[in-house]
Amino acid sequence: MKTRIKILVFIGLMMLTTIGYSQTGTVKIITNPSKAIIRLDTTLLKSNVPVQVKPGDYTLKMWSPKRRFYEQKLTVKSDSNIRLMKTLTFEPEYLKYQKALRKYKYKRVTRKYLPIPIFLGLSIYNFKEVSKYSSKVDENYNNAINQQESYNTARFLESIESHKVSYEGYKNAYDENRSKLNRVKFITYSTLAIGTFVSWYLLRNASKLEKPVYQEKTLLSNLEFNYIQSEGSNFVMLTFNF
Amino acid sequence: MKRLYVLILVSVVLSSCSKDKLEDIKLEGNPHEEFEMMVPVIITNLHSFSTTGSFDNRVVINFEVSTYYLSLIQNRPYKFRLYRNGVYRTDFLSPDGMFFNDGVTPKTYNYTVSMKFTDDGFETQQSDMELITID
Numbered sequence: 001m002k003t004r005i006k007i008l009v010f011i012g013l014m015m016l017t018t019i020g021y022s023q024t025g026t027v028k029i030i031t032n033p034s035k036a037i038i039r040l041d042t043t044l045l046k047s048n049v050p051v052q053v054k055p056g057d058y059t060l061k062m063w064s065p066k067r068r069f070y071e072q073k074l075t076v077k078s079d080s081n082i083r084l085m086k087t088l089t090f091e092p093e094y095l096k097y098q099k100a101l102r103k104y105k106y107k108r109v110t111r112k113y114l115p116i117p118i119f120l121g122l123s124i125y126n127f128k129e130v131s132k133y134s135s136k137v138d139e140n141y142n143n144a145i146n147q148q149e150s151y152n153t154a155r156f157l158e159s160i161e162s163h164k165v166s167y168e169g170y171k172n173a174y175d176e177n178r179s180k181l182n183r184v185k186f187i188t189y190s191t192l193a194i195g196t197f198v199s200w201y202l203l204r205n206a207s208k209l210e211k212p213v214y215q216e217k218t219l220l221s222n223l224e225f226n227y228i229q230s231e232g233s234n235f236v237m238l239t240f241n242f
Numbered sequence: 243m244k245r246l247y248v249l250i251l252v253s254v255v256l257s258s259c260s261k262d263k264l265e266d267i268k269l270e271g272n273p274h275e276e277f278e279m280m281v282p283v284i285i286t287n288l289h290s291f292s293t294t295g296s297f298d299n300r301v302v303i304n305f306e307v308s309t310y311y312l313s314l315i316q317n318r319p320y321k322f323r324l325y326r327n328g329v330y331r332t333d334f335l336s337p338d339g340m341f342f343n344d345g346v347t348p349k350t351y352n353y354t355v356s357m358k359f360t361d362d363g364f365e366t367q368q369s370d371m372e373l374i375t376i377d
Contacts, residue, residue, distance in 0.1 A: 141263060148269060151269055151272060152270075155281040155369075156281050156282075157281065157308035158309075160272050160274060171264055178260060178262060182259045186259065189251075189254050190251070
């Protein structure tokens with residue numbers, strides 16, 4: 001009989017102990033970004049790390065730099081296991097800033113770094129074309145002059161006719177290449193002049209561009225205060241973790 | 243400032259255009275294109291050789307006749323006249339592989355050929371001379 005009473009008392013004690021331990025709930029918050037600041041009332045939580053809290057109503061706050069602040073009510077019950085996943089979206093102002101920054105970079109590159117190489121490349125190409133047509137013009141000119149001299153001194157009829165045809169051929173080639181040369185020269189000098197003007201204008205314009213600035217607001221602190229009372233002394237120490 | 247810039251641009255572009263240097267250079271007309279002055283024959287080959295045991299030198303001469311000239315004279319009868327150092331030497335009827343024993347002594351000679359019409363006796367201008375050295 002005594003043994004039975006002892007067993008019952010033991011079971012009763014065990015049950016009481018178990019009941020005492022299960023007076024908490026588990027909260028596990030997973031955030032994106034993982035370094036977001038998470039507070040359950042005043043308790044600082046870490047993403048993907050479960051914590052035991054007493055049953056009750058809590059306010060869950062989450063925030064990360066450049067992200068929207070998030071807040072919600074959370075009721076924790078005994079033995080409950082709350083698992084919450086949340087992606088903090090970017091702040092509209094930050095998105096606006098990013099858009100403005102992209103626009104600024106695009107404008108800066110297109111006005112400061114692109115025009116000069118483009119116009120320089122075009123000018124180099126055009127100068128090569130000028131040189132090409134210039135040498136063709138000279139070559140055809142010299143050939144035409146040679147053929148003219150040969151025509152003047154030729155006596156045999158076929159030779160006269162041959163030099164005449166050659167002269168006309170070189171003259172036509174000369175005219176054609178001279179016309180091309182003039183066109184290329186016009187394009188080259190126009191490109192050079194317009195390119196210089198446009199590059200200078202855009203460069204001046206680029207220097208006036210203002211880089212957008214993003215003013216960050218801290219909406220949730222990650223400071224953690226620790227209250228320490230020194231034993232045997234008359235002071236308390238308040239520390240915080242960064 | 244902008245007007246000055248445009249002015250400079252226009253001047254540079256205009257001055258950059260190359261002038262037509264051949265504009266005033268034209269074929270004025272070769273006198274040999276006139277019928278009386280035409281040279282219808284050209285010597286294309288001239289060489290000599292001697293035969294063993296003979297002191298004579300043989301000269302081979304080939305020439306060609308302008309097809310344009312032949313089209314002009316149509317079917318008029320003609321013959322070729324050979325000149326050596328400007329002196330008439332002999333007549334030929336054909337320009338193909340002409341071969342003759344000239345019997346020259348070692349020296350440098352020049353040869354020319356002309357055409358002579360047998361109907362009216364008109365003789366064309368002589369061809370360009372070709373030189374040959376006989377050993």
